[in-house]
Amino acid sequence: MSMAPDTDQRSPVPHAADSHDLIRVHGARENNLKDVSIEIPKRRLTVFTGVSGSGKSSLVFTTIAAESQRLINETYSTFVQGFMPTPARPEVDVLDGLTSAIIVDQQRMGSDPRSTVGTATDANAMLRILFSRLGEPHIGPPGAYSFNVASVSASGGFTVDRGAEKSRTEKVSFSRTGGMCTHCEGRGSVSDIDLTQLYDDSKSLAEDPFTIPTYTGGGWVVRVITESGFFDKDKPIREYTKKERHDFLYRESTKVKINGVNLTYEGLIPKIQKSFLAKDRESMQPHIRAFVDRAVTFAECSECGGSRLSELARSSRIGKVNIADACAMEIRDLAEWARRLDEPSVAPLLAKLRHTLDSFVEIGLGYLSLDRASGTLSGGEAQRIKMIRHLGSSLTDVTYVFDEPTIGLHPHDIQRMNDLLLRLRDKGNTVLVVEHKPETIAIADHVVDLGPGAGTAGGTVCFEGTVEGLRASETVTGRHLDDRAGLKETVRKANGALEIRGATANNLRDVDVDVPLGVLCVVTGVAGSGKSSLLHGSLPAPEGVVSVDQTPIRGSRRSNPATYTGLLDPIRKAFAKVNGVKPAMFSANSEGACPTCNGAGVLYTDLAIMQSVATTCEECEGKRFEASVLEYHLGGRDISEVLAMSVAEAEEFFGSGEARTPAAHKILQRMSDVGLGYLTLGQPLTTLSGGERQRLKLAVHMADKGGVYVLDEPTTGLHLADVEQLLGLLDRLVDSGKSVIVIEHHQAVMAHADWIIDLGPGAGHDGGRIVFEGTPADLVAERSTLTGEHLAEYVGA
Missing domain, CATH: 3.40.50.300 (P-loop containing nucleotide triphosphate hydrolases)
Structure with a gap:
């Protein structure tokens, strides 16, 4: 394998005989990559460096890892592919020498209230089997110990065809014992809704009493309640009879006819639970989230004590420990408990359980418990949990891809993480790591530095070679690799x-x-x-x-820095004021949208089991706006040209002259202050780095x-x-x-x-x-x- 000398900026092209030892990328153009060509040594630890937004993730994740996974998916039958995600082939001319890629990213685990550290790994499943075999009293199969399995009993009949004989119906009964607490339905907590935050009970329905978002007087939600026929519209809510109060708050779904239209009436509490509480809190709009925080409190379930499990499931023990106790232990303590168990009949299961729990401890997560909700984990914790299933893997010659594995780690723990990365490499695997920490850059066999800047100023390979070569280079990373902040000579004094x-x-x-x-x-x-x-x-x-x-x-491909920061509002108003039209004209998600692509800028063609093809809209040429909207200008620019500006360019544009807009300028200044001057205003949020x-x-x-x-x-x-x-x-x-x-x-x-x-x-x-x-x-x-x-x-x- 040919490697670059320390003083070289690029590695020479390898001999053909060496090609099977390399991952070759030629002409990569994903996101901001500028026709990048590079050879990455296999079975080595390669660290990708560069400023935020320089193109590291675009090269490693969006190009190399994505293509590896796409090629693996293509080996399955078309039937199976129909149930799998279908990523598009990345924008690259040549990509060969790939091996199977295992991606260990820092995407947080879902915030489903039923997901825990134990369910997100195999630990809970193994514990359930263990208790179903060794627990006393014996209460049933593994499902009897699961808080996601409800107890079910039913009876019915089925028809038996006896051929020449007369068919007859036989009775059958079915029952299943699950471990779910019936009071909280396996969630561990119950919600309590403060009625005073829902409505003013001194008012009648005719007086618009609701303080719930979207429950406005003229809307259909309120009309269904008001015109359902169950209530006197002019009677204050506090004067309702017991039946009226029940119908108002708790009535089950009931068909009603309003102005000749068949609609469904439902009590306020179940309606709120379905429309608000069933959603992920972080995906709510800010005013909805504020309402939920104000109106709803979550308390530990009084029946199961927050364990999520039924009394029957908690009655079965191994020694003095039930499965709820086991899941509540710190994992390092649970590992010690599992080590003390000695039962030949379940020896393989115990060995696997001990290995899994020891992996938690080894990776620095021994302080967690299996009942910890997965949505409460940090990005770094989530990434390390994903590593656990790979630590004992017998697979070799695969490509492991890590996204800043040191996130959330104290300097004391970084060495442990480095040891794990080196161990994966030493088993004969290719390890690709996107990283900023000098402690991890230092252990690399090979370094690829992207830049020189971010966004449109990045996307090129500035250096390939050894760590010492990087240190001697004149790249941004090389110059800052040995940076050390000194202690301040004087510190500020507290004022409270x-x-x-x-x-x-x-x-x-x-x-x-x-x-x-x-x-x-x-x-x-x-x-x-x-x-x-x-x-x-x-x-x-x-x-x-x-x-x-x-x-x-959180944001869709229609979301961008301008929409997320609220910058687009003053920009639309400025365009509207100068041109004498409505602000909605300058929204690609509203009246100004191109009618052909509905303001998306691209058209998607569904190819069934294959990846949908996105083509630039010919009508608006990808600008997202109707042609007539682009005839309106502010400071000589139309709205699509403004959204194509960088933050720095827009800051100057809206700071003076005809386009001077103080409200927009303030937002742009803040974006520059945090180092985002290179971002374009209309860049989709989905393309931004962490x-x-x-x-x-x-x-x-x-x-x-x-x-x-x-x-x-x-x-x-x-x-x-x-x-x-x-x-x-x-x-x-x-x-x-x-x-x-x-x-x-x-x-x-x-x-x-x-x-x-x-x-x-x-x-x-x-x-x-x-x-x-x-x-x-x-x-x-x-x-x-x-x-x-x-x-x-x-x-x-």
């Missing part, structure tokens, strides 16, 4: 504090701490030490606290009028060069009078802090305590915690 007293959320142990205001305060500690529990679960939330957490941005989405969310929240910002790992997805810009932004926020509280593992942010609160000393039940409070300099001098030791090494103290 948010008091936390007796905090016991999750693993916190009666914590008392004062979180200083008016400074940059960083909360540190190993993963699972209690940082999020302290800030998101225990911090007082007076008016003015703005929380920017790690929940992902780091770009995080910063876009921060830009939106900077408009909030809060005086306290709580940020959760804002360096997620940021290149070394971008971290410096982030520190500048945090400083500007504090200097403008804001208080900034940051959960962070990045040592540059720790070193730059005015005050550090360190939790630990370990994770889970070994954490939950304050192990240090003070300045970074004091933390380094004392070296009394894991954070202190690593920070001292980082700053060279």
Whole structure:
């Protein structure tokens, strides 16, 4: 295999004899990639670096991994392919030498309330089998221990055809014992709706009493209630009889006729449960989410104590432990319990269970419990859980693809992750890693650096070679690889504090701490030490606290930075004012949409089992707007030309002259402040990298009028060069009078802090305590915690 010398910027083309040892990519053009050609060595650890938005994910995930999975899917019959996702072939001229790709990304697990750490892995299934074999009393098969299986009993008949004999009907009875708690239906919690948040009971239906979003006086939802015939429209709700109140709140679906139209009436409570509570909270529009938070409280189920399981399922035990107890243990404790079991009849099952639980511990997730809801896991935790099923795999010569596997990891845990990546490589696999952390870049056999910038300024390969070659190169990554933020000579003094007293959320142990205001305060500690529990679960939330957490941005391919930030509203109004027409004309999702493509800019052709083909709309040429709309101009530009601008270009455009629009300019300034000046306004959100989405969310929240910002790992997805810009932004926020509280593992942010609160000393039940409070300099001098030791090494103290 031919490798580039340290001083070379590109590797030479390999000899034909070496081609089976390489993954060859020629002419890759996905997203912002500019005809990229590259050879990646197989059975090596290759790290892809570059600033956020430089094209790393487009090359690794959207090109290499996507094509591998597409080719594997094509080996199945057309019938089977009909049930599988059908990704399109990536925009690339040549892509060969591929092996089967296993993608371990940082996409969060679904927030289905029935999904837990145990159900998302094989651990729960193995425990159910174990209890069905060894549990006393014996209550049935594995389903009897599952909170997703309800108990069912039924009887009926079926016809038996006896041929020449007369057919006859035989009776059959069926029963199934499930482990689901009937009170909460296996959810572990029950919802309680505050009726005072739904309507004003001093008003009648004729007086528009509802305070529920979309329940407006003239809408069909309210008309069905008002004209159902069950109520006197002029009678105050508080004067309803017992029957009227039941019909109003709880009546089951009933057919009613209104103005000759057959419609369905349903009580308010079941209607709200179906229309609001059955949805993922994060996918709700902000005003809907605010209503749900205001009107609905979730309490632990009184019947099962939150275990989700029926009393029968909880009655069966192995020794003194039932399956609910087992799932509630920290996984490292559960692993010890499983090790003490000795039953030859289930030896293979026990061996597999122990291996799975030990993998959790090995990967740094021993502090979790199997009953932890999967929707509460961070992106880093979700990614590491996905790794578990691969650690013991006998497969070799496959390609593992990782997306920043160090996300959410304390410096103490990064070495463990590095060891796992190297172990996968040493089994004869190709390991491709998109990463920013220098500790992981350092272990690479081969480095590919993309850039030189982001967006349209990126998409080219700036360097291929060894880590030492990267360090000596003049690329952005090479120049910043050895960056170390120093401790500040002077730190700001607090001007107040948010008091936390007796905090016991999750693993916190009666914590008392004062979180200083008016400074940059960083909360540190190993993963699972209690940082999020302290800030998101225990911090007082007076008016003015703005929380920017790690929940992902949701949006369709029609969503873009302009729509997400609210920028498009003042832009549409500015166009409308200058041209004397309605603002809706300048929306590709409304009146201004191209009638041929409905404002999508492309037309999709369904090819059944094959990937739908997207072709640019010939009518609007991909501009998304009706031709007549593009005749209206602002500052010499039409609306499609404005949406094609970069943030930096638009900031200048809307800052002066005829197009001067202060409301738009303010939003654009915030986007530039967080380092997104290169993004185009109309770029689909689905094409943004993780780091770009995080910063876009921060830009939106900077408009909030809060005086306290709580940020959760804002360096997620940021290149070394971008971290410096982030520190500048945090400083500007504090200097403008804001208080900034940051959960962070990045040592540059720790070193730059005015005050550090360190939790630990370990994770889970070994954490939950304050192990240090003070300045970074004091933390380094004392070296009394894991954070202190690593920070001292980082700053060279």
